[in-house]
Amino acid sequence: MSNYPHIFRYLRPDLADWQGQKIVQAAELHLGLKTGEIRLAQLFSLAEEAQEEQLLAFAEACIQDPLTDQIEINQLSWPAGFASAVAIAQLPGVTDDEGRSAQMAWADFFNLPFEPEEQRIFSQTIYLIEKDLTAEELKALAQRLLGNPLIHHFSYFKAQEGGFDRPFYVPKVQIQANKERQLIDLAPLSDEELLRLSKEMVLALNLAEMQAIRDYYGSEAVQTFRATKGLPAQPTDCELEVLAQTWSEHCKHKEFNALIHYKNLETGEEKDIHSLFKTFIKGATDNVAASLAEKGNDWLVKVFSDNAGVVKATDKHLFVWKVETHNSPSALDPYGGAITGILGNNRDPLGTGVGGAQLLFNTNVLCFGPPNYNKTLLKGQLHPRQIMEGVVSGIEDGGNKSGVPTVNGSIVFDERYSGKPLVYCGTAGIMPYDYLGKNSWEKPIDANDRIIMAGGRVGKDGIHGATFSSIEIDEHSPMSAVQIGSPITQKMLYDFMRVATAQGLIKCSTDNGAGGLSSSVGELAEISGGALVQLEKVPLKYAGLRPWEIFVSESQERMTLVVETEKWPALEKLAQQYEVELSDIGYFTNDGYLDIRYEEEQIALLSMQFLHEGVPQKEMWAEWEKPELQEPELPENLEYNQLLLDLMSSLNICSRESIIRQYDHEVKGKTILKPLMGAKGKAPQDAAVLRFDFSDYQGVAVSNGIIPRYGDIDAYQMSASAFDEAIRQIISVGGRLPNMTENDDIFWSINDNFCVPDSEFHPEHNPDGKLKLAKLVQMCQALYDMASFFDIPLTSGKDSMKNDFKAEGQKISVPPTILYSFTAKMKDVRQTISAEFKMPGDLIYQLGTTYNELGASEFYQLFGELGANVPKVRKEAAKALYLKVMQANEAKLIASSHDLSDGGLAVALAESCFGGDLGANIQLDQLGDLTAWQLLFSESNSRFLVSIAPENQAAFEEIMGDAAFFLGQVSDDQQLTIQLGQEELIQLSNEQLETAWSQTLSL
Known part of the structure; x- marks a missing residue:
């Protein structure tokens, strides 16, 4: 047993342990290991004296669920029939959220002051295993499936008479204090x-x-x-x-602000680009802002200059929207990387302007290696399945435990993400226009305003996070870069900030993200002109941190608040009510310097001008050479039934329900269009729709566009297609394009997120760097063209470079990837349209034209082919179609609408059939002179599959004209039948389609 007083909590033996059952299945699937039954127990160890009577009373009141749990004090009876066990605890200094929560509960239960400066209750999980596993098998199970050596301590046990044969591990931080500053002499260095x-x-x-x-x-x-x-x-x-x-x-963002010498070997074009960001991203938004102003659509409030973009949402509220990435940490510790990604992104809207935005929803878009990856893992490389499970679990906890619904997302599988996943986390919030008459989106700071750190304490976790994420991962990547999030701590901070801002106690705020205090104070000090920080006043998780570590640590759940001196006492009192720790760590100045001190010693004195303007502009070279590709020759007599079933079960099309159901998309009660809808809750939707509040029916649609495989053929069209995909998803659910009329009150707010591999040319280490950079240039050009044409502004975003994994002389690089995360105002969420078919007898149409464009399609991937004819975006035709769809929706003529994307028309038909628990009889003759497989599986852009009531046919066809192609009718036989001429191509039941779609991905 542990030498400390302790409490064990475990599930009653007569109840099924579903967590254990999942581990049993995963062990056999991924490790080929038959474990027998696995059951979990939780251990809470107290690093202080406590009587058994105290422990029992506390456990029964605060730890035990009386309906499902049993508890034991200072012992754990080893149950009969179990031969081995693994115990997993956090390593010293790693955030132990359950232990900390138990410590807070202990203080409340015994009416004691909560003392956050020292953790005295520690938690760990014990896995009791039926089979007598070998030491090697226990280690593989623990480190591959149950935990991560970077953050966890593993203990292994075998059954002994009377229970466990030795004490359980309890973490203890032992760091030698070193307050000295070190000097680094750069002058003599070569x-x-x-x-x-x-x-x-x-x-x-x-x-x-x-x-x-x-x-x-x-x-x-x-x-x-x-x-x-x-x-x-x-x-x-x-x-x-x-x-x-x-x-x-x-x-x-040095590469996005670099001087790039671009050469196109296909066209002979050569040009110098002074900053991708200023030229294409800001340039496009400047164009859109001018166009919006011409028609009086002045809903843009703040772009690119704060933690999140801000637009006008209603007469009372602003809409605040940000999407970030957390790729590198998620490659090292998937759970920790993802939970800090979602919680860190929550703090961006929370710390925009004055701060205190009410968080509305979360999104997530994830790119993984295939879960059935069977190549030998390189040193330091985690299996893609382990990464996927950890990331999903982190996003689940980050959102669910914070009370923020996760409403929209996507998952992309590609072997090139097996070294480093891409983890995009988005958060939106709403914020009042003003707090007590002061504009909520502004950040006023004056000399002598106090610097207040709020929330969590500082530890070694997260040191070098910003610099670490700026380099490629290898087997030597630092453990200290891993951070562990605490959603409970952040929820308390969030609740406190909403009240404090409403009461006018906070002048402005920002989050402690990459770089911790160094970043937050350093950036805020630009506004006032300087700052003085006293590091000895920063609360620590444990002693022993060096001064510079305190300043740059990215320990989570922290905000930096700007507070006027006279308001500090009231703010401190409010924080005590919410059990949020505040620390006054200095004040802002206007002397032009960032002044960092520890006790009376000056640790740093940095010129603000050199700190923020002194970095040399990077110079890079890009060179585009068109790949030599051709369309493949496909086998004759294709079996279309089997091809469609194969597509439905393919990784990039199959159901994500096992993941979606882990996320709470209902909390807050504002979600109108959810990820899965329809009679059986199986119909995948194109976009999410939420209402802002319950006072009216105004709301927002949320979509995403990401198609990295198109970039293997044409990076420009990949970026343009992803942009178009995100637009048409919003149009599909009933949204409207912006700036069509004067004062239209329809905002659109986009985040662009670029994730690319190392694009800096080096003849030995990165010989294809010029080509990769050229792809990035083309992706940015497409963004500029699409945003300018559709009058849709970029309001925030992020770039993540160096997405490579290197080990043992090998490199795994992600494909150049862009995610567009779209939001658009819905004036009346009651007019939202879902994707599944509604009624037998409804008429089915394809809107938009199909082309011979299967390059990089999911269909070609079935044959191991890439192709050459990548889908193109025809902007003018797309916009004309979208305006017609908007008109038909305004007249309430469309019963269902589903955008055509991965897998083309055939996949959209299948999803609309089983999603609505109905069938369809389809004839393809009207669609044009293409082959059957081109009509069925082309992924041409700007297309929809819609159904309408028969009585609306004349009005609908009058609006749509030649953009609508009649396909057939919805049937009640729960079967999809597709013909071309007299040939029956497909006849499959909903059961066959849904089974193929549902069985590939389980989590």
Whole structure:
């Protein structure tokens, strides 16, 4: 037993342990390991004296569910029939959310003050296993399926008479305190030594940047100034760390702001691009803003200059929207990476403007290697299935435990994501126009305003997160970059901030994300012109952190608040009511310097100008060469029934229900269109729809567009197609394009998220860098063209570079990927349209034209082919069609609508049939002079599958004209029948289609 007093909680033996059952199935599926029954128990160890009577009373009141749980005090009876066990605890210093929650409950139960500075209750999970597994089998089970060596401690046990044969592990942080600042002398270092230092310190700075820092500190003016301040000539460790964080790719977006020399070998075009961001992303939004202003549609409020984009939503509220990535942490610790991704992204709307936005919903888009990946894993590489399960679990806990619904998302499988997944997390909120008469979206800061840190404490978790995410992952990636989120802590912080902002106690705020205090204080100090921080006042999880570690740690659930001195007492009192820890750690200045101190020693003194403007502009080279591709020759006499079943069961089309059902998309009660709808709750929808509040029926539609495989043929069309996909999903559910009329009151707000592999050319280490960068240029050009044409603005976004995994001399790089996350105002959510067929006898139409465009399609992938004819976006035709669909929806003529995307028309028909528990009789003759497989499986853009009531046929066809192609009727026989001429191509029951669709992906 543990040497500490302890409580065991376990499920009653007569109840099924569903968590254990999932592990049994996963062990056999992924490890070929037959474990027999597995049951879970929870151990809570107290690092202080406690009487058994106290423990029992506390356990029965605060730990035990009296309907399902049994508890034991200071013992755990080893149950008969179980031969081995694994116990998993957090490593020292890693956030133990359940232990911390138990400690808070202990304080409440015994009416004691909660003391967050020292954790005294620790939790761990025990897995009791029926079979007598070998030591190697136990280790594989624990480290491959149950935990992660980066953050967990594993203990292994065999059955012993009377129970466990030795004490359980309890974590204890033992760090030698070291408050000294170190000086790093850059002056004598050669170029090679500068680069070595950057790598060893995980600064992620290139040679030009290291040279810029060396030259700055070597200048006579800087040396003279530092001497007058009693500072050494050499930079301190904290100064170097802060510069590295601020100059990181993650924070400064150096490649998106680089000078790029672009050459197109296909057309002969050559040009210099001064910043992809300014040229294409900001450039497009500037165009849209001007176009909106011409028609009086002035709903753009704040773009690119805060944590999230802000637009006008209603007469009373603003809409705040941000999507971020958390790729690198999720590759190391999938659960921790994902939960901190979703919680960190929650803090972006929460810390926009004054702060305190009411969080409305979460989204997630995930890119994984195939779950059946069977290649030998490289050193440090986790299996894609393990990554997927951990990420999904992290997103589940991050959203569900925070009370924020997860309403929209997508999952893309590609073997190129098997080294590093892409984990996109989005959050939207609504915020009042003003707090007590002051604009809510502004960030006013004056000299002498207090710097207040709110929420969690600081530890070693998350150190070098910003710089780490700016480099490729390898087997030496630092453990300290992993962070663990605490949704309960953040929920308390969120509730507190909403009240504090409403009462006018917070002047403005921002989140502690990448770079921690270094980033949040450093960025806010740009507004006032400087800041002074006293690091000894920052609350720590445990002693022993060095000053620079305190400043750059990304420990989670923290916000930085700007507070006027006279309002500090009231804010502190309010925080105590919400059990939120606040710390006054300094004040803002206007002297032009970031001044960091520990006790009386100056740890860093950095010029704000050099900190934020001193990074050298990167110079890069891009070169596009069109790939030599051709259309494949397919076998004769294709078996279309089997082909459709194969498509329905393919990884990128099959049901995600086993994942979707783990997310709460109902909490708050505002979700109108959910991920799965229809009579049996099986119909996948094109977009989510939510109402803003319960006072009226105004709301928002949420969609996403991501099609990375098209980039293997044409990166421009890949980006344009993803943009178009996100638009048509919103049009499909009843949305309307913006800026069609004056004062139309229809906002659209987009986040663009670029994730690309290392695109910096190197003749040995990255010989195809020029081509990869050229693809990025084309992706940005497509964004510019589409956003400008449709008058849809980019309001926020993110880029993630260096998405590569290297080990054992091999490199796995993600395909260049862009995600467009769209939101658009729905004036009346009651007019939302879902995707499934509604009534027998309804007429079925395809809207939009099909082309011979199966390049990079899911259909070609069945044959192991890529093809050449990638789907193109025809902007003018697409917009004309969307306007007609909007007109038909306005007249309430469309009963169901489903966009055509992966798998083409045949897949959309199948989903609409079994989703509505109805059938369809389809004739393809009207669709054009193409082959059967082109008509069925082409993924041409800007198309819909719709159904209408027969009595609406004349009015519908008058609106749609030649853009509508009649296909047939909805039937009540629960069967999909498709003909071309006299040939019957497909005849499948809903049961066959749904079975194929449902059985591939289980979690």
